[in-house]
C-alpha cells in the first residue's frame with residue numbers, strides 16, 4: 001500500500017508560495033482502483049507528482065510523508081517517496097497528464113521500450129528475448145505489433161495513448177498512476193482506453209490511481225474515490241457510497257451536475273471560482289460557493305472526519321448534507 005500523511009506540496013513562485021496540496025492524508029490499498037477528482041487547479045497532478053516521488057523545484061514537499069510498502073525477497077519494506085525513483089517502472093509507474101508528449105518523437109516505439117527498461121530486471125534477458133516479450137505483451141493488449149517499428153507521429157492519438165499504457169505496465173508494476181489518461185481523446189477512443197486499463201488492472205490485480213475531472217468515468221470504473229477542493233481532500237469513500245450519499249456539499253454538486261439518462265431536469269454547474277492557492281481563506285475553502293455556509297464555516301477549517309466506516313468528509317455540516325435539497329444557484333451545466 002501507499003501511505004500519504006499530512007502532506008503539503010508547495011510551489012515557490014515569484015508571486016509567492018502556491019499551496020497546491022495542503023495537509024493531505026489517505027491510504028491507497030493494494031488491488032484497488034482509486035479515483036481522484038476535483039476541478040481544474042485543485043492540486044490533483046501535484047499530488048500525483050508527490051505520490052510518484054517526482055518532486056522537483058519549484059515544487060517541494062514541505063510537510064508530511066509518502067511511503068510505499070513493497071515486498072522484496074520475501075520481506076516487507078517501507079520506502080520513503082524520496083527513494084521511489086529507484087522503483088520507477090518496476091514497482092510504480094506513471095502515465096502523466098498530456099502524456100501525448102511523453103513519447104520521444106524521434107525514437108521508434110520499440111527503442112522507447114528498451115530505453116525505459118534499461119534498469120529493469122527484464123533487461124537481463126538480452127535484446128532479442130526482450131523484443132519477443134514486448135511483442136507478446138502488445139498482442140495480449142490487442143495492439144498491432146507493427147507499432148513497435150513506428151515513430152510516435154505515425155500513430156493516432158488513441159494508439160499513442162495505448163502504447164503509453166503498455167509502456168507503463170509492461171513489467172506489471174504494483175502501482176500505476178494515470179493522470180487524465182483519456183482527456184484529449186474522443187469518447188469512443190476514451191472508452192477503449194478505459195476498458196484497456198480496467199482489464200489490465202483485473203488481470204494484474206495491482207493498484208490503479210486514476211485522476212479524472214470526469215465523475216462519470218469515476219462512477220464506471222473506480223472502487224474508491226478521493227475528492228479534492230482547492231488543494232485539500234474534502235471527501236473519501238467507496239465510489240458507490242460517495243454517489244449514493246455524499247457528505248460534502250462540493251461532492252454533492254459534482255454529482256448533481258452529471259447528466260442522467262432519462263432525466264431532463266436542468267443540471268447546475270457550480271457557481272463561482274475556487275480561492276487562490278497563494279492566499280487561501282482561513283476557514284473552509286469552499287465557503288464562498290457553499291449553500292450551507294455560515295460564519296463558523298468562514299472561521300474554522302473543517303477537519304476530515306470519519307462519518308461512517310471508510311467514509312470521510314471535511315465539512316462542519318456533514319450531517320445535513322444529504323438532507324438539504326440543492327439550490328440551483330450556479331451556471332447551467
Ligand SMILES: Nc1ncnc2c1ncn2[C@@H]1O[C@H](COP(=O)(O)OP(=O)(O)OP(=O)(O)O)[C@@H](O)[C@H]1O
Nearest residue numbers: 011013018020039040041042043044045046047277
Ligand atoms: N510549475 C508550477 N509552478 C507554479 N504553480 C504551479 C505549477 N504547476 C501547477 N501549479 C499550480 O498549482 C495548483 C495545482 O495545480 P495542478 O496542476 O496540480 O492542478 P490539477 O488539479 O491537476 O488541475 P487540472 O485539472 O487542470 O490538471 C494550481 O494553482 C496551479 O496553478
Ligand code: SF4
Nearest residue numbers: 284287290297315316
Ligand atoms: S464546512 Fe461549511 S462552507 Fe464548508 S462545505 Fe461544510 S457547510 Fe459548506
Ligand SMILES: [Mg+2]
Nearest residue numbers: 044045046097
Ligand atoms: Mg492536472
